Amino acid sequence: MPTRPSMLGKCRAQARRSVVVPSLVSCERRLAGPCACAQPARALSSQVSGPAAPTEKKPWRSLLRSDPSQQGNASNNSNSNKRLGQAAVNGRLHGALDMEEVLCLWQELGATSFDAVNLASAIRAAALLPNSNNDNDSDNFAARGREKTSCATALGEDARWRALLQAAEGRLREFRPRDLAGVVWALARADAGEELLRAICTEMDVAGWLQQLTSRDFALAAWAFAKAGLGDAPLLEAMQLEAAKRLGEFSSQDVVNVAWAFAKMQSQQEPLMRQLADRAAERLQDLHPQDLANTAWAFAKAGLRHEELMSGIAALTVVRISEFNAQELSSIIWAFAWTEIGLSPALSQLLVDRSIALVLSFNAQGLARIAWSFAKMDERRSSELLMATIASRATEQIKSFSAANLAKLAWAFAKVDERAEALMHAVALRALDILQEFNARDLGMIAWALAKADVIHVPLMRAIAAQAAKNSVVQEFTTQGLANTAAAFAMSSVRDDALMQAIAETSLQRMDEFPAQGLVDLQWAFETLEVTNDVLQAAIAKAPGWAERPVYEHRFHAGSIADCFKHVVLVMLLQSAVQESTSFRYVDTHSGGGLYDLPAVQQGRCQEGILRLAARAAGAEDLPWPIAEFLAAVGECNPRQDSSQVDAAGGRFQYYPGSPALALRWLRPSKPQDGATLFEASAPVHAALCKSLDGNTDAEAETKLQILHEDAYRGLRRISSFAEERVFFFIDPPYELSFSDNLNMALLSHLSSRWPGSTVALWYPIRDDSRTDRVYRRVRSLGLGPVLAAEFEVGRRQASESLSSVRTGMLIVHPPEHMERDLKGVLPQLARLLAPDAKAPVSSSVFWL
Missing domain, CATH: 1.25.40 (Serine Threonine Protein Phosphatase 5, Tetratricopeptide repeat)
Structure with missing residues (x-):
């Protein structure tokens, strides 16, 4: 440690008595991420690390070196002694070891000893140097964010720093363009000097100044203004005009910085951003992980989907994944999610593994961003362990989450249906503590997420x-x-x-x-x-x-392929129920209209469902008994028509029985205790149900048949017991609500708890595998014991044409004995009978959850 002049020691002692300087750590480290406080890809005069930092580091003092012989107009003074004196000032600034020494030097020598070059050097040194009180070298992403905030706070509270900035503001027009760019960059990097930055924007001819900069300095200045949040229309317009002229001059790092700046400033110049993306795509090999992350973030933030660029970034990410730190990783994953660029399984797994390895380095924003990104990409299969790891870490850090990050985190776990109960309860308590910080969007998001996660x-x-x-x-x-x-x-x-x-x-x-x-x-x-x-x-x-x-009303789907599947399975379950001697009650949670007039059903699916099945079955040999029983039940609803009279064109059935009408056929006259309870929430449909079944009213609740105008999700919770010894529940909901799965899982749990051992069948459409996987996980989490799943798919058109298909399934809690074997024998034949021709794809599967 070099010996300090005695005046410096006195200055420091006086400063410490008059100014409270919090304990700080080095501000020279790589700090925050590109969307929060990213730093440019290259420093002004050297590669000084920062939040979106350079990939190489050179001593910060290279920023302060000043050769008087090359100062030009900035030192345009015939007095040689004065030039030497100002060079000496820069020399002393160059020798300073920390921020405190720079500010003491400013206080010792006074404003008259500093010309514009000295002022620029002093501002950059004070902003970039560590604080003497604490020079902790932290590699932790969260800790570095706190360090950066402390440095900015210390500067803002120091009267000497404020005086230095005021002196610079009064002499802005004396600054060389390049020095001024360096000041802008340093202030933005330190999150300090907002008033001086605004003065530069309002008092200077910004457009003229930008024209005098090199392309590299222009890119750094653009980054700095964006980082400082100074993106008003005149400044942005001037920068965009200048950038368009320099596209061919920009290096790969310049493109990163300019693109990041324009994205942060919310530029609407899509053609310019696309030109920048084109240029970035040409030179991706020149970029380091931090630059790759900033590039991906910038164009994603700008809403630009550039397949070539993102594919190139994805390929380089695979090769260099081990070099990404937590901040860079969260930025690049967020960009992949936002642009909806599909990830290869290999890259997805690499990102998951790297995120798990770095999870202790993520701050609250990083944890929220990673969770949100994987939820957005629906990469649940590969990220199950990651989400559990994030849940544990986020629960520990819950008090550091802001309202916005808390809402993102909660949304992510609700979206992927990850049952992190401890985390979500902690989220609820944290939200209650900081409720005043929530904006409208996040307020609605937190309410939705907690309800979706069943946290009330x-x-x-x-x-x-x-x-x-x-x-x-x-x-x-x-x-x-x-x-x-x-x-x-x-x-x-x-x-x-x-x-x-x-x-x-x-x-x-x-x-x-x-x-x-x-x-x-x-x-x-x-x-x-x-x-x-x-x-x-x-x-x-x-x-x-x-x-x-989407129309999920029973009448719309009457006699469809899905109806044929669910009702054949229903027949099998009912037939098994009547094999036992004890009485049973059939409970239908979403009964529908009971009986449907097929010609009156507009846009119906009956032609490819029941009518095709009846026509094919008429000439079939060895028809499985469940299909035969099902067709016989349909025939009974059409007294003038039976399956033998159906022609090859598809038959002329007029009526199709819904699940209640089918079930009533299996209630045994010899067992007067057998009964049925039918729920229907819709008033018009309830009226149609009563009419089609010559139904009873709610007042006749103790009779063999109950038809209740009520929502079964609530109504079944009010029923304490049934008189019958056994109960069979059939759940055939419309799936039109965003909370449909929650309602169904809650009902499954309640029925299995209230009537243990009862058979419960839940029908579900298969829209996409991710959602179906979530249903499987929810069912397993309920602890219902082994649950039998049967799934079924039939192509709607020939394989040579544009093909769609019907995919559907049934979950059966406590299925009858031999149900698995019987389904495996029946469903393949049912699928072939319903297929439009021999080329159409069909499949079925039966398995246990």
Whole structure:
């Protein structure tokens, strides 16, 4: 350690008495990520590391070297002694070891001893040098973020630093363009000097200044202004015009910095961003992991999907995955998720493995971003261990999560259906503590995520309701946010009239903007919470999106391929039920209309379902008994027609029995205790059900047949017992709600707990494998014991044509003995009978969960 002048020691002692300087660590480390506080790919005069840091490091002092003979206009003074004096000042700045020494030197020599070059050197040194009180060398991503904040705080609280900036502000026009660029870069890197940066933007001819910079310095200045949050329209326009002229001059690092800056400033110049992406794609091999991460982040943030660029980044990521630190990794994974670029299984696994290895280095933002990204990409299969690791780490760090990061984290775990109960309960408590920090989007997101994860925290939900209902917060919701929030409160069984009224009023103003799913969820939420609003319900029915909603009404699918599958399985279960001597009760949770007039069903699927099956079966030999029994039951609903009279064109069945009509055929006259309970929530459909079955009313609850106008999800919880010794539950829901899976899993759990040993059959469509996998996981998590799954697929057209298919399945809790064997024998033949021809693909599988 060199000996300090005595004046310096006195200066330091005085400064420490008058200024409180918090304990700091080095600000010379690589700090935050590209979307938060990324640093440029190259430093101004050397490669000084930073948040989006250079890949090589040179001594920071190279930034301060100043050769008087090359200072040109900046030292345009005939007085040679004065030039030497100012060179000596720079020499002393060059010898400074820390921020404190720089500021003491400024205080010792006074403003008159500093010209523009000295001022630039002093600002850069103070911003870049470590603080003498703490020079901890931390490689932890989260710790480095805290260090950076401490450095910025220390500078902002120091009167000497403020005086230095004020002196520079008064002499801005004396600065050389390159020195001014260095000051801008240093201030942005240190998160300090906002007033000076704004003065540069308002008092300088920015466009003229930018023109005088080299392309490298221009790129660094662009990065710095974006990093400092100074992206107003005139500045952005000037930078875009200048960048367009320099495209051919930019190095690969320049492209990274300029693209990052424009993305951060929310540039709308898509052609310019695409040109930058084209140039970046040409020279990806020149970039280090940090540069790759910044590049991917920048173009993803700009909303630009560039296949060649992202494919190249993906290939280099595979090769260099071990070089990525936590910040870089979170940025590049986020970019892959945001641009929806499909990952190869190899790359996906590498990203998961690297994330697990670095999980202790992630701060709250990094954990939230990684979880969100894998949830967005739906990479659940490869990331199960990662999500569990994130859950554990995030639970430990929960008090460091901001509102925005907490909402992202909760959304991610709800999206992938990861049952991290400890984490989600911790999320709820943290959200309650910082509720005032939530914006409208995150407020709705946290409510939805907790409800989706089946975490019902009533105090939090009531606090969210109070927060959302006041100060016009609800008016800031998107239409999806309005629907999700209403549905979340319905799922949580928390009714707040003020909130629902605010949601209704805001929704009515924007009804034309709602997507179909949002309208369905909104209507269901108001009905479930029993909040009457006839105006809203009428507006929903007339909204443009309502006509586009998926139609899952029983009458639409009457006699379809899926109906034939589920009802053949139902026949097998009913036939098994009547083999035992004890009485049983059949309970249908979503009964539908009971009996359907096929010619009256518009756009129906019966031609490819029951009518084709009947025609094929008429000439078939050795027809399996479940198919024969099913067709006989359909025939009984068409007294003038039986399967032998069906022609090759598909038959002329007029009526098709739904599950209630089929089930009633198996109630045994010899067993008067056999009975059926049929639930139907829709008033018009309930009326049709009663009419088609010559039904009874709710008042006749103790008779053999009950037809209840009620939502089974709630109604079954109010029934304590049935008189019959055995109960068979058939769940055939519409799957039109975003919370359908939650409702079904909760019902499965309740039925198995309340009526243990009872057979429960749950039908489900197979829309995509990821969602089906989530259903499997949820079922396994319920602890129901072995559950039999039967799945079925039939192609709709010839293989040579554009092909679609019907995929469907049935879960059976406590199936009858030999059910697995019987299904394996019946389903392949059913699939072949329903296929349009021999070339159409068919498949079936039966397995245990």
